[in-house]
Structure formats: C-alpha cells, structure tokens
Amino acid sequence: MSLSQAVLNQDRLALSRLLTRIENDSAEGRAALDELFPHTGNAHLIGITGAPGTGKSTLVNQLALYYRKAEKRVAIVAVDPSSPFTGGAVLGDRVRMRDLSGDKNVFIRSMASRGSLGGLAQTTAAVVQVFDAAGFDVILIETVGAGQAEVDIAKLAHTTLVVEAPGLGDDIQAIKAGILEIADVLVVNKADRPGVENTERALKGMLELAHPAKRVFQHHGQQMVVEASETPEAESPIWIPVVKRTVAKDGTGIDELGEAIEKHLAFLRTGGEWAARERAQLQSTFDALIRETLFKRFLDDLSAEGYQELISKMVERSLSPWSAVQSLLNGSEE
C-alpha cells in the first residue's frame, strides 16, 4: 500500500512518516501530497498566535479537548518561527496534557523553522493538507510571536485567534498592532490575573483603530459591519472580531470561546468567505510553487561557475544586478 493510501486509512505511523518526508521536502513527500490533494478541503483550520507567556499551548490543549467532546478528530501543529537560526522544536510536546495523550483521534506535531521562514509557511501548509486529507476535522495551528511569519501562517487558517494575557506590558501590545488586524477572535487568557480589564480595554481600543470606518447592522441574526470606505464590496457583510476571556489552566471560558469559533465558522460558510479563503490559499500555494520551480530551473540552466562569475562582476561594479537579470533572461528565452 502506498504511503498516501495508508494515510487515508488513518494509519498513524504512515502519517508520521509522511510528515517527516514533507518536512525534508523529499520527492516522495511531494508525490504523496499530489495524491492526497483530492481528499483535502474539509477540515476547519484554526490559527492560534500570541506572545510567549500568554498560555497559548494550554489554551490549544483545552480547545482540542473541547472538540474531542464533540467527537471531532483534532490535529495540533505547533510552529515556532521565533528562532530562525537554532532549529529544534521548542513548543508543544513536552507540555501537552495527559488528557490528550493516547487519544487516537488527536495527533500533535511540532515544527521548528529550518532556514527560510517563507519555507516554513509552505511546509506548514503542506503538513496541514496532509492532516486535512487524513480526515482530521479540526486542525489547530499554533505559532509563537507576532511577526510576519505568524501572519503568513495565520493566512492558512479559516479562523485566527490572537491570544493576550494581562500584565505582559505595553511593549508587547505595541508589537501586536499588525497581527491584531488578522484576528477573528481575540482571547484574553489568564483572565484571573489582575489587570484583565485593562488588557481587554486595550484590545477593544486597538480593534477600533484597526477597523476605523464601519457601519454595524444585523445580518442573518448576527451583528455585522460594513467598511464605509470601500465602494465595490461595500455591501458585503464582514466579521467583527470578538474578545473572549479564558483561564485555560482550569478550562474557564473555553466553551464560550469554542462557541465563538463555531459562530465564525458559520459566518464563513454562509457568507461565501470560506470559498474565498480557500481560493486565496490555493492561489498562494500555487504561486509559491511556480516561483520556486522557475528559480530552480534557472539555476540548473546556469552553471555554478557562470553564476559565481556574474556575482564577481557585480562585486567589481562592472555589472549591475538589474542589467544581469535583463541580459540573462532575454538571452535564455527570446
């Protein structure tokens, strides 16, 4: 039986092997991805991001339990792009709850950055596709931090949670200004700590800044907003991010958070957003593959010596990078 067939049959060992091959970007991994592709498109992808110290991992564990109670199969992908140089997965496995271990309907995979972060987002996308094809209903994608890598990985998700906690200081919230704009649900975790009201107020204030010009109205029984500034899509209702309090360590607020996520899923399904996000996601996978393949072919056509000679001419300032590109590409294609 092929590896991809074994994965479709929910063989955990085959799944684990395939994930490793994909992380190593092997030809066999790519072939399997190709075979699995027709079986994808069903899972609900939930991204969870936030700074260290917000209790993200515990929250992710609790969400996994929440979905297990509803008989869903759950995969957790824990990604740590914060240290591009050292490698080694620092998130996840060691702190996972006993309630999840041994459950055959839960699969946890930790991933660390290897080399380029663009590569990490692509590998994460491929790993998520495998889980999707393997029949996991919910895929929780956990990332650390608030940089562009997290934004790229969050773009994979249908629903994005940004986790905050009281008492982490204003600086972290300043860093977050960008990532807040991708949040569908904001979570104030560790809500039993002092300062929870301040954190919640700050988040709501930043949401106001992020969504400045809007009109709020009721649509299919949900509160909806419309951006006042954009003309063509002005009538399409959009989601207002909600703020939820949790205490992940004892499970407080998890059911309410789960319900908010389910509401967002319903919104995506009803409003056509699900299809739009899926299309954008496939487009970005395709574009990245095209770029990478074209560049590899270019390097294959040029000898290593030829390439180094070009660079040497640039170092001497006798050839500019722009001129080199023009003459090379015109020479090879015309």
Place this chain on the structure above:
Amino acid sequence: MSLSQAVLNQDRLALSRLLTRIENDSAEGRAALDELFPHTGNAHLIGITGAPGTGKSTLVNQLALYYRKAEKRVAIVAVDPSSPFTGGAVLGDRVRMRDLSGDKNVFIRSMASRGSLGGLAQTTAAVVQVFDAAGFDVILIETVGAGQAEVDIAKLAHTTLVVEAPGLGDDIQAIKAGILEIADVLVVNKADRPGVENTERALKGMLELAHPAKRVFQHHGQQMVVEASETPEAESPIWIPVVKRTVAKDGTGIDELGEAIEKHLAFLRTGGEWAARERAQLQSTFDALIRETLFKRFLDDLSAEGYQELISKMVERSLSPWSAVQSLLNGSEE
C-alpha cells in the same frame, strides 16, 4: 541632467524624489538604480534593531551626531515592518533631534511596510544603495521588533546592533533569541535604570548559548574566537559580539559604542568579512530580482482567465497545485 546624475551631485531634492520613485517601484527608479550601481560599495551600513521602548531612535540620533563630529555624511533609514497592514511611517521624523535638522550632511528617510515584507527588505536595500551612491559614508538602518523582517533587513548591514533596555520583561528577551545571533554589538540602553545588571547578565548568558563551542585567542591584537565544531572554516577568526551600556538621552556611552562599531568595521576590513558580506548581499539582491522577473514573465505569458481557470480546477480538487506547475512549466519550456 538625469535624476541619478543629480543624486551623484548631492542634490537633496533629487535624492528625495528618487527615493519616492524607488518606493513606488517605478521603471524610472529602477533605471536610476542601474545607473547608480557603479558608485556603490563604499558606505558603512549599520543596522540597529530592538523592541519598542528600548530607546532605539534616540540612540540612532546620537550615533548620527557621533559620526557628524567625525565629518562623516550620515543617512538614517527608519523602517517599521511591525504593522504590515496599516501602512504609514510611524518611526522617526517626529522624534528626531533638533541637532540633526538643518544639517545638509544628514538625510533621514522613514519607510513603512507596503504589502509584502519580502518587498520591504528589497526596497530598503534599494534605498540604501541610493544613499551609498550619493556619497553618504555611514547609513544607519533602524528597524523595530525582532521578527524575520528585521533579520532580513539586518542582513543588509555590515554591522548589526541589537538594543535592549532594563525592565522590559523576560518575554521580550525570549522573542529575541533568534535576533541575538545576528548581533555584532549588543547595546543596553537606558542603563541608568534599575535592573541594568540583570539585563546585561541575561544578554551575556544568551550570547554564551548562541556561540556555544568556541576557542578564544588573540589575532591582530584583537580577541577572536573560533567555532570548534566546524571543520573547513575552523581556522578563520570570527567576531565575538560585545555588550555596551548607553544612556542615549544624555549621550552617556555613545563614544564607547561608536568605538566598538569602528572596531567591528576594522575587523570586517582586515579579515575579508567585508568582501564576503558584500558578495552575499549582491547575491541575494540578484536572486530576488531573478525570482520576481521570472514570475512576472510567467504571469504575462498566462492570461488572467487562464490563471483563474487553473485556480478554479484546484478549488474543485480536479487539479493539484503540483500537477499544474509540472504541466505548465513542461509545456512552456520543452
């Protein structure tokens, strides 16, 4: 007179115009870059990065004054990649010191992220080349945060400063683990604050982690280390990052910091590192241009409808992104 000629003649208005054209990625901007390229390769590029609240901007201003005292022409490029969605430069101009304004040998440019962060690193590289060609001796590249975007921008620099401050909390330092490894000089700014010893100790501890296996010896009168683990380059001396304390708001420690930066420059020049970094930098500019040009040509060859049809087939799961790439690229090139 052409725009690039006016820039070579140190015309500030022409410089400002060209920078705008480059930020807008116009054809005229690209042509000017090409003309200016032979005049580049002379400036010392100094990257300064660190979390919000560390007093980076004030430190950058003080460094500019330090170099002005030595009669150097100084450019400041302030880049804010932390908010990829909102646009608008938040760093810099408004907080710049009166001592710098009106000085014709200082030029300050703020840049905010527009769309892709890969693009921001590329645009910053182009802006820096213009300053280099325009005869600025020192270019201070200031970025906020500690994500991959900062790492990419730091790769432009010959010398990278990472700025910390006491009392910003452990979380921020945890985020920094990756970026510390690119630091040539670590600065503990706001060193008049309580907790400065702790911050310095933490940084030195992290440096130990980042450079685990090393042997220290004297080389050309400087303290040098050799990585014990790597065999081929085992004998090439490398730089040990130094930690310096400053109080930027009153200028304390700036001369010592400036001397440390000059020592690093001397190290780069003597040891062949300058040439290696320049080569790596030109190579990465060239690679990025090649990737972008190949992809643009690919899109030009394919009609917009053809592209959307392909994506629709992927959405229907009747064509995988991998198969699409294979058939398209084999069809068009073989």
